[in-house]
Amino acid sequence: MAASGRLGTFRLPPLPTIRELIKLFRLRALKQLSQNFLLDLRLTDKIVRQAGNLRHAHVYEVGPGPGGITRSILNAGVAELLVVEKDIRFIPGLQMLSDAAPGKLRIVHGDVLTFKVENAFPESLRRQWEDDPPDVHIIGNLPFSVSTPLIIKWLENMSRRDGPFTFGRTQMTLTFQKEVAERLTASTGSKQRSRLSVMAQYLCHVQQVLTIPGRAFVPKPEVDVGVVHFTPLTQPQIEQPFKLVEKVVLNAFQFRRKYCHRGLSMLFPKAQRLESTGKLLELADVDPTLRPSKLSVSHFKSLCDVYRKMCDEDPHLFAYNFRDELRQLATKTLKGKNTKERATHLQDASSTQVFLAYPDSNKNASS
Numbered sequence: 362m363a364a365s366g367r368l369g370t371f372r373l374p375p376l377p378t379i380r381e382l383i384k385l386f387r388l389r390a391l392k393q394l395s396q397n398f399l400l401d402l403r404l405t406d407k408i409v410r411q412a413g414n415l416r417h418a419h420v421y422e423v424g425p426g427p428g429g430i431t432r433s434i435l436n437a438g439v440a441e442l443l444v445v446e447k448d449i450r451f452i453p454g455l456q457m458l459s460d461a462a463p464g465k466l467r468i469v470h471g472d473v474l475t476f477k478v479e480n481a482f483p484e485s486l487r488r489q490w491e492d493d494p495p496d497v498h499i500i501g502n503l504p505f506s507v508s509t510p511l512i513i514k515w516l517e518n519m520s521r522r523d524g525p526f527t528f529g530r531t532q533m534t535l536t537f538q539k540e541v542a543e544r545l546t547a548s549t550g551s552k553q554r555s556r557l558s559v560m561a562q563y564l565c566h567v568q569q570v571l572t573i574p575g576r577a578f579v580p581k582p583e584v585d586v587g588v589v590h591f592t593p594l595t596q597p598q599i600e601q602p603f604k605l606v607e608k609v610v611l612n613a614f615q616f617r618r619k620y621c622h623r624g625l626s627m628l629f630p631k632a633q634r635l636e637s638t639g640k641l642l643e644l645a646d647v648d649p650t651l652r653p654s655k656l657s658v659s660h661f662k663s664l665c666d667v668y669r670k671m672c673d674e675d676p677h678l679f680a681y682n683f684r685d686e687l688r689q690l691a692t693k694t695l696k697g698k699n700t701k702e703r704a705t706h707l708q709d710a711s712s713t714q715v716f717l718a719y720p721d722s723n724k725n726a727s728s
């Protein structure tokens with residue numbers, strides 16, 4: 362183990378470069394797994410610095426691949442680094458890093474979508490939610506197809522304070538397609554404001570800390586990449602179950618260009634839609650003619666609190682999904698038709714169904 366003079370921090374001994382390692386183990390990037398590697402260690406150092414001070418920290422790196430970010434995390438003087446990698450071809454190269462940093466790097470061949478990190482670090486790291494964040498960090502450069510479902514899953518964990526958040530307000534530094542990073546951090550009224558903005562911001566302080574041009578990756582993806590830092594809030598801005606918030610937000614953003622009452626109305630069965638939407642907006646004190654992007658987290662808090670009360674009064678309301686109603690309507694229409702008629706009907710089904718539910722949904726003009 363080598364130690365640099367600077368503060369006696371741990372430094373990895375000389376190792377083959379990532380490029381040499383890729384050659385040595387023939388780690389051709391697999392397109393079907395959306396693999397794009399970072400080979401420049403100055404850049405991986407810069408990404409890792411965005412996580413804050415990692416000296417003596419316990420870090421969970423998702424998708425280490427050939428190990429560029431892994432090296433930078435180890436060089437930051439962590440107490441322990443746990444990496445979870447799905448592609449077995451990377452394990453020997455990571456093992457080489459582990460040999461160079463004895464006792465510091467734990468390698469798991471597994472899937473981040475199912476891996477249970479809550480059992481992987483010592484209980485002694487746990488903090489109260491209101492305390493400063495624990496010395497546990499999540500860092501990762503995952504394929505975009507994994508990072509978006511993963512962040513939704515982790516936001517839900519955060520709301521329940523379980524999974525990686527059993528340790529307290531665990532901080533995360535993750536890469537996303539630049540457009541997704543912009544959506545996550547978009548403020549009220551901005552063009553990128555979306556479902557993701559509200560879902561992330563009601564639970565966390567979210568900041569885009571770095572933009573990495575696509576050309577920095579090998580092979581080069583078609584888009585630039587944003588690095589986003591998440592710190593869970595001590596007090597979530599909306600105190601309702603995650604699934605309820607998700608439902609309200611999802612419905613509100615259904616028709617981005619329409620007034621918000623259009624999307625929100627779909628929270629209610631057709632028979633009571635008009636009346637219940639009016640009640641929701643009135644009690645929440647939200648202007649029905651605001652566009653979804655103009656709704657602040659505090660608007661969503663009021664909407665969720667009122668919707669929760671309405672669900673408590675009507676036990677069937679939360680389970681209501683307007684898509685089920687549309688499906689039933691389509692099935693009824695199909696009954697008694699011959700095969701040819703059914704085929705024609707099914708061909709038109711999506712547009713017809715949408716049209717039946719939202720008569721002006723095919724127009725661009727706002728309501």
Ligand SMILES: C[S@@+](CC[C@H](N)C(=O)[O-])C[C@H]1O[C@@H](n2cnc3c(N)ncnc32)[C@H](O)[C@@H]1O
Nearest residue numbers: 397398399424425426446447448472473502504
């Ligand atoms: C975009 S590459 C980045 C590799 C490396 N971190 C870097 O920056 O050069 C994504 C990595 O995540 C891995 N990966 C993809 N899906 C995964 C999953 N579900 N669980 C664990 N690893 C995964 C891929 O095999 C690949 O090594």
